[in-house]
Amino acid sequence: MKNPFAEFAGKTPEPVRRLPMEDILAEHTDALDSLKAGFKRLIEDEAGDGLWQPDGDSIVRVYEKACDIGTDVRVEPGDIEVFAHVAFRSEDPDFYLMGPLGLYISALCNASDRAEITLNFGGQDLRLPLLGYRFPEGRRLDVEGHLGDLTGISMTGGALNVNGHVGRYLGAGMAAGSIRVEGDAGRFVGEQMVGGEIRVAGRLGGVGKPVGGVVYHRRQCVYGDPEAA
Amino acid sequence: MADVRTDVRDILSYVEDHLYYNRPDLEIGGERFNASLLMSVLTGLVGGKALIVGEPGLGKTTSAEYVGALLYRLPLGTVWEAEVSGHPEQTEEKIIGRPNLGELNQGREQVVWSAFAQLPVKIVDEINRLPETKQSLILNGVDRGHWTYLNAMLINEEFTLFATANYQDRGTNTLVPPLMDRFDVMVESKHPGPNLSWAIGTDSTRESALRDTRCESAIQEWLGGTGPPSEIETLCDGFGERVSSSLDLPTLGRERRRQAREEMATLVFDTDASALMRTYLAELTFCCKYGQKRSNEFCGEGCHYTGYLGYGVKGCLSNRFPVSVRQYAQALAWLLGDSSITVEHLRLVLPYTSAHRIQWRDDGETDVEHGPRGDAYLIHRAREAVNDVVRRYTEQSGRIREALEVANRAFSGEKVVPVDGEHPIYEEIKKDLGHETGRVFS
Numbered sequence: 001m002k003n004p005f006a007e008f009a010g011k012t013p014e015p016v017r018r019l020p021m022e023d024i025l026a027e028h029t030d031a032l033d034s035l036k037a038g039f040k041r042l043i044e045d046e047a048g049d050g051l052w053q054p055d056g057d058s059i060v061r062v063y064e065k066a067c068d069i070g071t072d073v074r075v076e077p078g079d080i081e082v083f084a085h086v087a088f089r090s091e092d093p094d095f096y097l098m099g100p101l102g103l104y105i106s107a108l109c110n111a112s113d114r115a116e117i118t119l120n121f122g123g124q125d126l127r128l129p130l131l132g133y134r135f136p137e138g139r140r141l142d143v144e145g146h147l148g149d150l151t152g153i154s155m156t157g158g159a160l161n162v163n164g165h166v167g168r169y170l171g172a173g174m175a176a177g178s179i180r181v182e183g184d185a186g187r188f189v190g191e192q193m194v195g196g197e198i199r200v201a202g203r204l205g206g207v208g209k210p211v212g213g214v215v216y217h218r219r220q221c222v223y224g225d226p227e228a229a
Numbered sequence: 230m231a232d233v234r235t236d237v238r239d240i241l242s243y244v245e246d247h248l249y250y251n252r253p254d255l256e257i258g259g260e261r262f263n264a265s266l267l268m269s270v271l272t273g274l275v276g277g278k279a280l281i282v283g284e285p286g287l288g289k290t291t292s293a294e295y296v297g298a299l300l301y302r303l304p305l306g307t308v309w310e311a312e313v314s315g316h317p318e319q320t321e322e323k324i325i326g327r328p329n330l331g332e333l334n335q336g337r338e339q340v341v342w343s344a345f346a347q348l349p350v351k352i353v354d355e356i357n358r359l360p361e362t363k364q365s366l367i368l369n370g371v372d373r374g375h376w377t378y379l380n381a382m383l384i385n386e387e388f389t390l391f392a393t394a395n396y397q398d399r400g401t402n403t404l405v406p407p408l409m410d411r412f413d414v415m416v417e418s419k420h421p422g423p424n425l426s427w428a429i430g431t432d433s434t435r436e437s438a439l440r441d442t443r444c445e446s447a448i449q450e451w452l453g454g455t456g457p458p459s460e461i462e463t464l465c466d467g468f469g470e471r472v473s474s475s476l477d478l479p480t481l482g483r484e485r486r487r488q489a490r491e492e493m494a495t496l497v498f499d500t501d502a503s504a505l506m507r508t509y510l511a512e513l514t515f516c517c518k519y520g521q522k523r524s525n526e527f528c529g530e531g532c533h534y535t536g537y538l539g540y541g542v543k544g545c546l547s548n549r550f551p552v553s554v555r556q557y558a559q560a561l562a563w564l565l566g567d568s569s570i571t572v573e574h575l576r577l578v579l580p581y582t583s584a585h586r587i588q589w590r591d592d593g594e595t596d597v598e599h600g601p602r603g604d605a606y607l608i609h610r611a612r613e614a615v616n617d618v619v620r621r622y623t624e625q626s627g628r629i630r631e632a633l634e635v636a637n638r639a640f641s642g643e644k645v646v647p648v649d650g651e652h653p654i655y656e657e658i659k660k661d662l663g664h665e666t667g668r669v670f671s
Contacts, residue, residue: 004661005637011500012634013627165623184623203573220259 031079032086038069039087039104043094054099054130054150062100063133066107073108077117080108084119088126098148102130110136121145127167132160135177149186152179155196171198172208190215190223233489236479237564240299241270243478247438249292250429251421254603257577258565268416268557268581269293269391271564273300273350274489275556278371278390278411280356280404280585282605283418285395290354292418293391297350298439299472301389302465302480306445310452311348315359321366326378340381344452346370349388356392357401364408372411387483406524406544406588413553414578415585417605438476444468493559498570504630505572506554508622508654509579509615512538513587514545515653521545524588537621537653538614543588553582576619580612587611621652632658 046052046062075083084105087095095101105128109117115138121128122145129148132141137157149167152160155174165183172191184202191208199216207215207223214224231239245266253261265281265288272279273296281289294308313324325346329339345351353359353367370376371392374385392412395401420426447464462483469480481489498506516539519526524544528535557578558570567574584607602609622629632648636658639645647659 003637003640005633005640005658007498007503008500008630008633008637009641010634011630013630203576218259 031073031075032083034073035075035079035083035108036086038073039083039101040094042066042069042100042104043097047097047100052097052099059099059103059130059133059153063103063107066100066104067111069104070107070111075108075112077109077112077114077119080105080112080117081119081121084121084128085124088124088128098126098129102128102148102150103133106131106133106135109141110134110139114139116140116142118142119144121147122164129167132179135160137176146183151181152177152198155179165202168205169208170200171196171213174198174213231479233481233485233492234564234566236481236485237270237274237300237489239479240296240481241266241564243476244270244292244295244299248295249288250425251288251419252425254419255577257561257573258567260565264581265289265292265416265418266296267561268414269296270300271557271560272391272414273297273389274486274564275413275493275560276387276389276486276490277413277553277556278392280392280394280409280412280415281418282394282396282415284420287418287420289393289418290352290391293352293393295439297352297389297391298480299478300481300486301350302469302482303348303350304441304445304448304468305439306442307344307348307448308350308352310344310445310449311350312352312354313343313345314354315356317358317360317363319359319363319366321378324366325370325376326381326383328379338379340378340383341453342376342378342383344449346376346383346385347452349385351388351390353390353392355395355401357394357404359402361402361405364402364405368408368411371408387486409585410547410549412585413549414557414581415608416581417608439472441468441471444471489563493556493563496559496562496568496570498555498558500630501572501626502558502570502575504626504633505575505619505622506551507633507657508629508652509618510546510551511652511654511657512618512621513542513583515539515657517653517656527590538618539653541590543590546583546586550582550586554578557582572619576615579615580608583615584608584611587614625650625652629654636662 042062042065046065052058087101121143124145127146127148130150130153131143131147132152133154135141135152135155135158139158141158142161144163146164147162147166150169150172151162151166152170152174153172155171155177157177159177160179162181166181166185168186168188169191170181170185170189171179171193172188174193174196176196178197180199182201185200185204187205188208189200189204189206190198190210190213193210194212196213198213201218204217210223212224214226215222245263249266251263251265253263255262255264255267268279269292271277281293283289294305297303298305298308324343326340326342329341332339371390374388376383394404421429444464444467448461451461451464466482469482472478472480514522516522516528518528522539522542522545528540554575558574561578562570562574589610604612628648628650632650632655635645635648639647639662647662647664649655
């Protein structure tokens with residue numbers, strides 16, 4: 001019988017990234033404990049019944065609460081990354097609520113005093129939504145790996161770079177700043193954005209209904225006036 | 230002399246700007262195309278078969294005529310001569326050929342082949358007005374270009390076929406699945422919108438540029454006689470020169486078409502595109518209960534694979550389908566000047582190569598049919614299906630490619646465990662490796 005797989009000879013996909021979790025956790029124990037406690041407090045206050053729907057009100061409410069908690073928890077970017085990996089792997093039902101988790105991590109990043117933050121989510125099956133919510137001016141957030149829906153929404157400045165795919169509603173409602181996605185983006189890119197710049201290097205599911213700003217798909221401007229921007 | 234691709238791009242632009250006015254409704258690599266025109270050009274290039282559907286009078290037949298005339302260097306009048314219209318009284322003698330009555334009176338049997346059977350550009354107008362019993366008359370010819378009448382046979386070394394079909398009305402019939410399967414693509418010629426429609430209405434000079442009455446008469450004479458095959462090439466070349474001097478527009482001769490096909494054949498599917506194609510085929514052919522999809526067997530309630538395409542369809546796709554996908558994806562990548570076939574090319578081509586071949590279950594989603602959409606129902610549904618599979622593939626592309634790579638090693642005799650997974654592709658790979666449970670060798 002003919003080998004129908006011959007063309008895949010030597011085409012091993014990139015190995016899935018395995019983290020030496022035990023070593024990493026040992027280095028971040030204290031920070032992790034306070035991050036976990038903070039997140040559980042957030043869930044208890046805002047989604048105690050285990051349900052959470054991402055609408056305008058609930059996003060603002062959870063984010064503001066997360067900001068309050070974030071000011072009490074002083075952490076380094078490395079702690080945030082480890083916390084995210086622990087949350088992704090956790091069997092605790094509180095950590096199943098990915099929306100609040102995305103907002104919590106966004107609040108931690110926004111509250112950090114670092115001008116540049118790098119988060120490596122490579123090798124994860126789960127895709128964190130809402131990362132980069134209200135990302136502020138003068139800062140840079142580089143993400144390695146795929147993200148979920150509502151990435152970079154309501155950004156007020158700064159640069160968000162994603163070396164992976166993102167879901168729907170990328171940069172929705174953003175007012176300023178720039179988002180660059182090296183992979184694919186889902187539908188409704190730039191929905192209701194009023195300013196800033198979005199660049200998608202991979203496939204683009206569709207542009208939403210922006211009212212300002214510029215959207216590029218690869219080298220082509222698909223929305224807005226680059227000159228005016 | 231410009232390269233063939235440039236010539237084809239010039240032809241495409243000319244038809245778009247001067248002959249077939251319609252809106253672009255597809256985008257790939259930053260370029261926008263009208264689907265009907267793009268698919269017609271790709272069909273002409275690969276020597277394929279296209280089923281063009283749409284409302285009456287929206288340019289289904291005329292677009293095919295223009296593309297056929299320019300890609301096959303035939304005057305428009307000759308293309309018209311090779312057209313067959315589908316109607317209930319249509320006969321084999323009008324479509325394929327008839328006895329030479331003069332010779333028959335002398336006791337000799339000789340076939341006079343129709344222009345439709347002889348010429349490389351074939352157009353069947355309103356094919357779904359042919360009754361189902363008469364559709365089989367053209368089945369073999371449509372498939373392979375083999376035409377038989379009495380004891381004689383005519384083989385077309387190269388041909389392309391365009392068939393048009395209106396939507397169901399009192400005079401139309403259902404196209405039988407075997408005939409549908411023989412078409413490589415199905416595409417809709419949409420309404421161009423009021424502004425272009427008015428431009429069409431006010432422009433009366435469009436066709437005349439492709440007419441050449443002297444050449445048409447000479448070809449007609451050749452068709453009825455016994456001249457050598459090279460004679461028609463000479464006649465067509467003369468037409469090509471006249472088009473080139475009057476319109477500054479290239480046309481393709483036989484040699485240039487062959488060259489284009491050779492260039493297309495060198496383009497290969499990249500790893501992702503190949504794995505995606507296998508994933509798509511697995512979803513549309515696999516059934517965990519009966520082994521494969523069959524048109525007389527249905528997955529019942531509680532089927533393990535309700536989330537995949539196979540659950541919602543009847544029957545499986547034929548082996549003509551991957552051939553069509555390969556040819557059209559290669560032609561598209563070639564036309565765009567790309568060096569290999571990627572997922573993007575497949576995403577564009579798959580809805581048109583699948584739409585007429587997938588038989589959806591009658592109890593399937595009706596909200597898709599009645600929901601908002603810009604395409605004809607079958608094309609829209611096929612596009613949605615393709616998007617679903619691409620999404621599923623994107624989510625687990627690494628694992629699927631790993632499964633295929635491991636399968637190659639297993640096939641080569643290495644002792645490795647096949648990769649397991651939920652998607653039907655993993656089960657199909659295991660079957661190829663002889664790991665199928667309950668396998669029966671008789």
